[in-house]
Amino acid sequence: GIQVEQSPPDLILQEGANSTLRCNFSDSVNNLQWFHQNPWGQLINLFYIPSGTKQNGRLSATTVATERYSLLYISSSQTTDSGVYFCAASVTDSWGKLQFGAGTQVVVTP
Amino acid sequence: DVKVTQSSRYLVKRTGEKVFLECVQDMDHENMFWYRQDPGLGLRLIYFSYDVKMKEKGDIPEGYSVSREKKERFSLILESASTNQTSMYLCASSLGSGGNTGELFFGEGSRLTVL
Numbered sequence: 001g002i003q004v005e006q007s008p009p010d011l012i013l014q015e016g017a018n019s020t021l022r023c024n025f026s027d028s029v030n031n032l033q034w035f036h037q038n039p040w041g042q043l044i045n046l047f048y049i050p051s052g053t054k055q056n057g058r059l060s061a062t063t064v065a066t067e068r069y070s071l072l073y074i075s076s077s078q079t080t081d082s083g084v085y086f087c088a089a090s091v092t093d094s095w096g097k098l099q100f101g102a103g104t105q106v107v108v109t110p
Numbered sequence: 111d112v113k114v115t116q117s118s119r120y121l122v123k124r125t126g127e128k129v130f131l132e133c134v135q136d137m138d139h140e141n142m143f144w145y146r147q148d149p150g151l152g153l154r155l156i157y158f159s160y161d162v163k164m165k166e167k168g169d170i171p172e173g174y175s176v177s178r179e180k181k182e183r184f185s186l187i188l189e190s191a192s193t194n195q196t197s198m199y200l201c202a203s204s205l206g207s208g209g210n211t212g213e214l215f216f217g218e219g220s221r222l223t224v225l
Contacts, residue, residue: 088153
């Protein structure tokens with residue numbers, strides 16, 4: 001099946017800093033999503049982005065499907081951005097089976 | 111907004127008990143999923159359903175069963191709970207079809223402890 005790798009595994013930021021999280025995947029995808037897991041454990045949708053670029057407030061994401069990677073940008077980070085960020089991907093012949101990466105643990109300090 | 115509701119945030123059960131985890135979504139989504147999340151192992155798919163009364167095994171179905179009698183409700187059943195089923199259980203739903211899982215929306219999670 002598809003392999004999904006995220007980097008870095010951990011990230012410590014000072015409030016106000018910018019950062020980039022990366023997701024590499026091993027095959028052509030028809031589905032790529034980014035999630036934020038809050039301290040209470042809920043996974044919150046950030047982006048559904050199998051290709052192209054999207055922005056939502058201070059967050060944006062870019063997926064370059066031909067080169068098999070996606071990037072999540074956090075600008076002007078805030079303490080509420082802390083948590084684990086996951087990307088997940090699937091390919092057409094594995095319908096229903098979204099493969100999650102191991103996540104990036106982000107800590108934003110005041 | 112999509113709302114996926116899991117019946118219990120925290121449960122404590124004894125070994126051998128039958129456990130039901132309920133999940134309800136309000137967006138008429140065709141697909142529903144159950145994952146478990148464990149430290150060091152990430153999120154793993156247990157079962158999913160693409161229609162009423164239909165189910166498909168995920169990566170770790172052993173020790174679990176599911177039920178989908180109504181479109182909005184997907185239940186995960188542990189017939190005889192064991193300590194290695196202590197975990198965070200996450201339910202999700204999506205509208206995907208035609209070979210695409212679609213955009214997943216998750217519930218708040220149910221943290222199960224089996225003693």
